[in-house]
Amino acid sequence: MKYTDNRKRKIVYISRCLLNQNSRTPGIAVRKGAITELIHIFLNNDLGIEQLPCPECLFWGGVSRKEIYRLQPLAFKSVGRKWFPLIEFFFNIWLYRSNWLCKREAARAVDRMEDFTKEGYTIVGIVGVDDSPTCGVTKTVDIVEIVKNSQTLGISLEDAENPHIEKFRHILQTSRDSGSGSFLGSIMRELRKRQMAVNVVGFDPWSEPQVEADRIAGLLNLKH
Numbered sequence: 001m002k003y004t005d006n007r008k009r010k011i012v013y014i015s016r017c018l019l020n021q022n023s024r025t026p027g028i029a030v031r032k033g034a035i036t037e038l039i040h041i042f043l044n045n046d047l048g049i050e051q052l053p054c055p056e057c058l059f060w061g062g063v064s065r066k067e068i069y070r071l072q073p074l075a076f077k078s079v080g081r082k083w084f085p086l087i088e089f090f091f092n093i094w095l096y097r098s099n100w101l102c103k104r105e106a107a108r109a110v111d112r113m114e115d116f117t118k119e120g121y122t123i124v125g126i127v128g129v130d131d132s133p134t135c136g137v138t139k140t141v142d143i144v145e146i147v148k149n150s151q152t153l154g155i156s157l158e159d160a161e162n163p164h165i166e167k168f169r170h171i172l173q174t175s176r177d178s179g180s181g182s183f184l185g186s187i188m189r190e191l192r193k194r195q196m197a198v199n200v201v202g203f204d205p206w207s208e209p210q211v212e213a214d215r216i217a218g219l220l221n222l223k224h
């Protein structure tokens with residue numbers, strides 16, 4: 001088939017909350033809507049923007065993460081008790097299921113990317129979120145470890161049930177570790193398995209947004 005139209009054939013994939021902060025876990029949305037500085041760069045480069053699904057919204061009980069809020073009172077009240085390892089075991093089983101679903105969702109996302117690349121489109125990059133247990137690329141957090149260390153980190157059950165951005169800014173910044181989250185990690189493994197060379201980078205939502213957007217533009221060879 002031959003056709004002529006205006007498409008540029010260049011696409012960027014981004015984590016859902018970069019375009020819609022309303023899907024972030026309650027208490028950690030850093031902007032009112034989109035991360036505008038980053039999105040402007042994509043618009044100015046005439047890229048098509050694809051939003052990846054938000055696995056936490058899908059598998060953790062929707063936009064309000066109801067499943068986490070159901071589990072956390074028991075987890076917090078058990079910290080330091082002799083039965084905590086049992087609670088940790090069940091928490092890990094719950095996470096294992098979530099990670100398995102992320103893997104399935106990652107394969108579906110890469111199917112759609114592969115469709116583009118086979119038809120001659122370029123995926124200029126994938127942008128995840130570098131404070132997330134799910135969409136982290138170079139930095140992630142371990143939520144079981146955060147619960148385990150809640151007393152040292154100064155997090156009470158009250159803080160966890162009524163999260164405030166300033167408190168969680170501090171917790172996430174001090175608890176981040178090198179590594180990728182369950183969803184973006186699975187996407188990267190799936191890309192490697194299919195020998196698809198796509199640049200995957202992580203946006204740090206706690207950095208100065210314009211500086212961070214420019215850094216991402218540099219990593220993806222985009223004008224800014």
Ligand code: SF4
Nearest residue numbers: 016017024054132135
């Ligand atoms: S980082 Fe990923 S899992 Fe977390 S809110 Fe954004 S899209 Fe959802």
